[in-house]
Amino acid sequence: MKLTDTLLLSIKNLFRHKLRTLLTISGVMIGTCAIMIMLSLGIAMNRNFLEQINQMGNIMQITVYHYNQGGKTPDGKDIPPLDDDMVARLEKMDGVEGVAPIFEINVKMMAGKYVGHVSIMGIEPRMFDILDIPVNGRPLQEGDTNQMVFGRDVMYNFYNPRAVRWEPIPEDFDITKEKLTISWDMNYGEKPQPGMEKPKVQAKPVKVEVVGTVEQLGSEYSWRILMPMDTVKKYQKEIEKYNRQNGGSNGGGGFYGGVRIMPMYASGGKEQEGYYQVIVKAKSMDDVVPIMEKIKELGYECFSPVQILEEMQKQSAGLRQILLGIGIMSFVIAAIGIANTMYMSIYERTREIGIFKVIGARLNDIRRLFMMEAWWIGVFGGIFGIFLSFGMSYLLNKFNVSLGGSIIWTPDGQKTLPSSVIPFWLPIAALIFAPLASLLAGLLPSRRAMKLSVMKALRQD
Structure with missing residues (x-):
């Protein structure tokens, strides 16, 4: 048939x-x-x-912390400092696309009649593409100095210091069209109060320019201001100089992420220099866990959203x-x-x-x-x-x-x-x-x- x-x-x-x-x-x-x-x-x-x-946050990002001061690696060695040499070493690991050290300073910013306490994070311009930072406008470029990328949620830190009642910045306020300045003096732009001491040396305001914004709600970068790393390190030195001239702290202008905010100590009490944390970007999701295992072998703590995803998948x-x-x-x-x-x-x-x-x-x-x-x-x-x-x-x-x-x-x-x-x-x-x-x-x-x-x-x- x-x-x-x-x-x-x-x-x-x-x-x-x-x-x-x-x-x-x-x-x-x-x-x-x-x-x-x-x-x-x-x-x-x-x-x-x-x-x-x-x-x-980006699921292929790994945040590396140096919490274990005075601790040892799994093989008994001193935990190395999380410094530029270690950043270069991390970049050479298999599956790593890029590494960005976290380096932040706290300053006072004025936008029109509004002021706010803000944190500025230093970043290499090339890391915008590697870290997939969503920017409206343009990201930072090589050659930028006082340019910045402004996170949308930073606006919640601003207020009118001369208003009788609390007056936050309006929702329709366009930060990109305002003349912006920053100062190491944390009382900059505030209404003088009785008994408020003036600094011995006035900090000259620095003009800055917004070239892009991070509008993605919930993004880890929507709460940050991003500027070139070299510029932020330069500002850090000026903050230290300003503090010395005025005999102490500027009321909050110290930096977070640098060597003096959280000194690292090897065994024996020897001080180490290094970053507080760095961000490692993996090339793919499959590379995240192996990279984290290698980082933990160095004695560091690390976290990635992949850990949350795996836990959610296990539960479901x-x-x-x-x-x-x-x-x-x-x-x-x-x-x-x-x-x-x-x-x-x-x-x-x-x-x-x-x-x-x-x-x-x-x-x-x-x-x-x-x-x-x-x-x-x-x-x-x-x-x-x-x-x-x-x-x-x-x-x-x-x-x-x-x-x-x-x-x-x-x-x-x-x-x-x-x-x-x-x-x-x-x-x-x-x-x-x-x-x-x-x-x-x-x-x-x-x-x-x-x-x-x-x-x-x-x-x-």
């Missing part, structure tokens, strides 16, 4: 009993839809976790397995329905099978005929199941029926994370899986048809 004859005859046989065939195909359709939807919920859950973690693993189990169970029930349909078809067509054998049909032809009928049920059920899955996914997302989804805030406003995500490979996998599972379900019935006795089959009414 030719393959084309088998295909046409199998379709014809299926539609002898239209209702029974339709119900069997519906079972496969529901089973396919159940598996796809359950998988899409699990996929959406993982993607939403990743989206939420990315709101907290049980739920995803339950969802997948429900989908598989639905398809097993559909497979039982296919087998039942095939057995009923054999009982009804016993005499027909006997005639096939008498006229010379091979056993493989008979097996192939019934296997083809099961295959068609899987094909039609799979196709309809895929369409049903897309419809169900659309409704789940439209009405925000969520297991792992939620709402996050972006610069463009509120964003609802999807409850169901169907990637391109899932329908393809379903279209392959449904016919294959149907073939397996039709295997035993087709073997029974092959083993029927010719004489017994011909005597069957």
Whole structure:
């Protein structure tokens, strides 16, 4: 029997009993839809976790801390200082794209009639691309000196010092259009108060310029002002000089992240110089954990959002397995329905099978005929199941029926994370899986048809 004859005859046989065939195909359709939807919920859950973690910071960033003063590395050596030499060493590690030391100073800034206590972080201009810092306008460039990138949430530090009541900066205040100055004097711009001592040496305000802003809500850089590293280190020296001239602290103008804010000590009490922390950017998510292990071997503490993501995925693993189990169970029930349909078809067509054998049909032809009928049920059920899955996914997302989804805030406003995500490979996998599972379900019935006795089959009414 030719393959084309088998295909046409199998379709014809299926539609002898239209209702029974339709119900069997519906079972496969529901089973396919159940598996796809359950998988899409699990996929959406993982993607939403990743989206939420990315709101907290770049998932491929590792923050390295030097907390363990006077401690030892796992092999018993003194923990090395987190200095420029160590930064260069970290950059040479496998999987590391770049390293940015954290170096901040606290200053007073004036914007129009508003003042604020702000922290300025030094950064190399090349690190903007490496750290994926989202900038509106332009990032810092080589050759910049007093230019800065301004985080949107820094605005909450500003107020009108001459107002009778607390007057924060207006929401529509455009910092990029204001003339900005900074000072090491933390009373700069304030209304003189009785008993307030004037510094012996006045700090000359420094003009600065905003060339870009970080508007992403929740970004770790939205609370920071970024300026060239060389400029910030220069400001640090001027702050130290100002403090010495005035016999002490400037009321908060000391720097955070440098060697004197938190001196490091090796065993024996010897002071070390180094950064308080650095940011390491991995080339991929797969590189994050190996890099963290190497950093811990050096004696440092480190953190990455990947740790939170892994914990969230562990907690949701049980739920995803339950969802997948429900989908598989639905398809097993559909497979039982296919087998039942095939057995009923054999009982009804016993005499027909006997005639096939008498006229010379091979056993493989008979097996192939019934296997083809099961295959068609899987094909039609799979196709309809895929369409049903897309419809169900659309409704789940439209009405925000969520297991792992939620709402996050972006610069463009509120964003609802999807409850169901169907990637391109899932329908393809379903279209392959449904016919294959149907073939397996039709295997035993087709073997029974092959083993029927010719004489017994011909005597069957």
